[in-house]
Amino acid sequence: MQNEKREPLIHISRRGEISWQRAFAIRALAIVLALVVCAAVCVIMTGENPLSIYGTIWQGSFGSKRKIWVMLQEIAMLLCISLAVTPAFRMRFWNVGGEGQSLAGCLACAACMILLRGILPNGLLIPVMLIASVLAGAIWGVIPAYFKAKWNTNETLFTLMMNYVATQLVAFFCVVWESPRGSGQIGVINLNTELGWLPTVGGQKYLLNVVIVALLCVAMHVYLRYSKHGYEITVVGQSIKTAHYVGIKVEKVIVRTMFLSGALCGLAGFLLTAGTNHTLTTTLVSGRGFTAVMVSWLAKFNPIVMILTSFLLVFLERGAGEIATNFRLNESFSDILTGIILFFIIGCEFFVTYRIHFRRGDSEAKIHV
């Protein structure tokens, strides 16, 4: 009789509860491993000492007072759009149109700055800009929501394609409002008059944006967690059948939530155009609408945790960018590093959810990871 007893080398089982300390340890380990692998790649490509590479990453975000402020601004803008898409995500409405909704806000804001300058006093112009931006973003969000609610269209494709429409519209108006003539670009709007520019608070160009987004973050947390709307969003997201069963009007919730989501993206566009950049280009939102998806997911749609995840992503991106410039590597190199880091961060979720058992020499005892 042959002995068929062979235990599998590894087998995987689902964890039940996991303590938050353990989950935290796994995630921290993932970040450490990511940094080790990044350093290894850098050493191979540049021959530099890994410590100086870590130093460079740190420099990228914290190297100077200015760099710290730029980082804060980047975090604020990324967080703003992430907060905007989060209510939709909690409803399982995959809004990947944050980019387009924000750009629609930028466009509306720039339009007001250009068309209404000199007509409205600055004190009135800025509120009008704000309302226009928010509405533009909201409209961009409500269109796919309406189609979803009415005909159950696929919101991922729809919101994605709305991005391209927004980009092309902006490209079109960049030519219409070009300045100087023939450049095909808008340049800084109202450079001399500063009409429609948000005021500088506390002597810091970026402080106002940071404060607004911080308030927004708290408000979003409260809205999702404690309001009746937030509760309805969660129920619709978890089970549409349950929502019908308790008489929640699912279509209404979808449209209302996407109105909010789009409106906040529009606000982000307003902050970009009126607050800091004072211009309009097709790349003004620079992919934050997509990065926001990751920020929101990594934080499990929790607005407070999103402060951390948006910091992490901005910190890594700026660090990787700094490495690329300091060691004379091109931009693709920083993308490689960001890719490595995200691989580890996202990959570690597997180990948070599952547990791996390895075979040991003696068949009875097992070690658990």
Next chain:
Amino acid sequence: MAVHAKGCLDRGEKPLDNVVSAVSMHNITKRFGSVIANDRVNLEINRGEILALLGENGSGKTTLMNMLSGIYFPDEGSISVDGRDVVIRSPRDAFDLGIGMIHQHFKLVDVLTAAENIVLGLKGRLDIKGASKRIREICDAYGFEVNPDQKIYDMSVSQKQTVEIVKVLYRGASILILDEPTAVLTPQETEKLFAVLRNMRRDGKAIVIITHKLHEVEEISDRVVTLRHGHYVGDVATRDTNAQEMTNMMVGHAVSLNIDRPDPVSPRPRIEVKGLTVRSEEGLLKLDDVSFIANSGEILGIAGISGSGQKELLESIAGLQAAEKGSICYIEDDGSREELIGQDPLKIAEKGVALSFVPEDRLGMGLVADMGLTDNMMLRSFREGHSVFTDRKGPHDVAQSVVEELSVSTPSLDTPVRRLSGGNVQKVLVGREITTAPTVLLTAYAVRGLDINSSYTIYDLINRQKQKGVAIIYVGEDLDVLIELCDRILVLCAGRVSGIVDGRGANKEQLGYLMTQVGGAAHAK
């Protein structure tokens, strides 16, 4: 070890010379996180024997069998098949050892024929004709009725189950595991299945059936193994035991097996359904000219083969299903009438109709699986008050009292309900629905998948509502329970009212005929 002393007699038919062990599971332990699903369980499965695996919900029956069929891998312990130590890493390994499991949810491709489904995934040249021939041989040998060329979507539930069993036999299984096979069958279909199982036993197959239904255990099995909370409790020959004793083993203490049926409390018409006709989204006729009256203080049972329109009937009353024609009237105590058709649940509630509904799909419809108990209690009440914020204190108190009164076992009030066992989930749902002090209570399969203890708690709750004068519509599948619990039983057959009989004095055969053909009793001998 291989030979088992008890249960070697073939239920008084013919004694076997000696018992041949098919499978022996030794000291099997399986954990899911901190939960121990099986704790050092030993199990012997013999050839030429039908073994009933009995236990309450969450006692680890299905987990144990899943380890035999390669779905889970045991954390500790050993398994031997035909006396040889084996390791079962995957369903394929199990197949190679001749172990086949028929799950509660069938795994068939609707648009393929029976034969195509049976050969699906097998290696070698595709030979449908040859396969059909072999399928017919298997059917003849054991008394199955399967047409190999029939498409799955044309089949009844019982036919689909037959295909699953033939599929397993076709692959050469000699050890069959059936997970609650009778849950979806009519009494007549169950009889047929049991006849087939007896034929397989005669042929020397080893058969395990997982079930809750004690009378079936008594009828079909030779030996009973009981599990309780993941532990092995005992192993007795069926003829040496009885339902009461088995229940006690399963639950761990003595339980009364009688269901109370208090007399109706001043019944008067509460819900009047007239000529209700409902079509599904695909245009199929789901309810056809259904008329009946449900009285207050009375339990109206609804019997029928699953999918005969029970779901549509309850959802129509609850305002979740559009009707093609007909009317559903809610009659108040003062005689005023309220039409419910064309209303949604919110409007029905706003009209002051206190309707509670325990739907069949507990976690998909009645509750939100990822929310805790408190948040689930809020589903019905979160709109109350003018504040934009939700009030969690009220629901928290409700959750607390439901947990205490119905002895729900949960780590905390914030534990997502999907982590609770089936019985506790049902208690939470029923508890929430009756705290709103309903005048009409609709329940669909209120005890499906629940163990005896939980089932009796639910019957008790329903009876208490009845005594408060609530009109109860109870959709059930276990005819014994319907007959013991309900004042009147309405039988649905393919969307039509096949008959309404008095619960007192009803019998299973009569209901069974009504379930299979409209007015069936008149045609049957």
